[in-house]
Amino acid sequence: MIEINGVSKWFGDFQVLTDINEIIHKGQTVVICGPSGSGKSTLLRCVNGLEPYQKGEILVDGSSLSDPKTNLYQLRRKIGMVFQRFELYPHMTVLRNICLAPLKVLKKSRREAEQKAMELLVRVGIPEKAQEYPANLSGGQQQRVAIARSLAMEPDYMMFDEPTSALDPEMINEVLEVMIDLAKEGMTMLVVTHEMGFAREVADEIIFMDEGRIIERGTGQEFFANPKSERTKRFLSQILA
């Protein structure tokens, strides 16, 4: 379970997050949407300790991220993260990209790590690309490798930061399908996305953020059927148009 209690964050004088409260239960998929600059990505980065926050508290399975005694490196093993621009290691093959952390962090044997990596590549549908370098893959394929790389650590949570915004339209679905399968298998997911079809299909809860605040939240159906705030209505009409 991830608990976010009254979290606020500033970059210098500029407040990027204001009093964020949210609980993500095991097995849930929570979708965060909102205009750019609304603090969605920053919130994700706070949840796995890539960015510090100044007020409030984030607890992952009961341990606080702001507690100096918490080992962030250990905690991050539980939380996989997928980035907008894939961020594969360009100097390593697909297989080595996936195996690096299991080898170095989990101290798995090479055989074990590679076997697991191949299983994951089959799962995301591109086992034939194992020996390729990221530069030789399409955006959709790179993003699927990035998902496999995160899954190789057998995380309890997965976070996605606009995973399809850098993709050509015809590649969006191949990535979304992998994510939908994950959600349906019971992975706990926190997803920043504007793919409302995805949100409708798998989200247990949708959060709308603007200017660093949570403006509105609801289950998939409520959220689309009757949004309460004017800001949400305007946003939805823009992206659903």
Add this chain to the structure above:
Amino acid sequence: MFDVVARNINFLMGGFLVTLKLTAFALGGGIILGMLVGLGRISRNAWVYQPVTLYVNFIRNVPLILVIFWFYFVMPIIAGRPLNPFLSAVISFIIFEATYFGEIFRAGYQSISRDLINAAYSTGLTYGQTARFILVPIAFRRMLPSMITQSIVTFQDTSLAFVIGLQEFVRRTSIVDNLEVRSIQLFGFVAVVFFIFCFIGSKISRHFEEKGRRANIL
């Protein structure tokens, strides 16, 4: 036709050896000091960043020949005795080249996106592991072509040390020329030697650049 070169080959090659030695010291010192300069240039501490930036901007906007000259004439005032030309040249070259290598290191480090490092962290890698397996290998590959190019430039620039009387390759050639008056052959020979070394160097640099481009890491 090149008998004048053959007659004086030992004397000339002695000068070339000085050129090579000066290049080696300039590169060794310049790269080590350059690493520190590069770190200083990305430092968030103003007490480190400002002086280093001032130093880099000043030296990069002054001709090398002035740095060599100036250092040679100022050192006796500071040290109380004249330095020998070789030591003086080595120090001026290190001071000069470190600013160029420093900028190469800074650019290499800054070329790595914050999120690539975040991606490594998010799989549980520590700072040390991320530096070792991700940051340094990528930065090094990106920097290698510019470092080789800058090394070639340094090698060529060492001939400027003739202004303080250092008997390197060009200086010795000019001494021979004063006796033999065969400028075209003698300086033609010097040009050919420099060309061969630099051409090979630039080919090596090109090779690494192509290699990096194919792997899409440049």
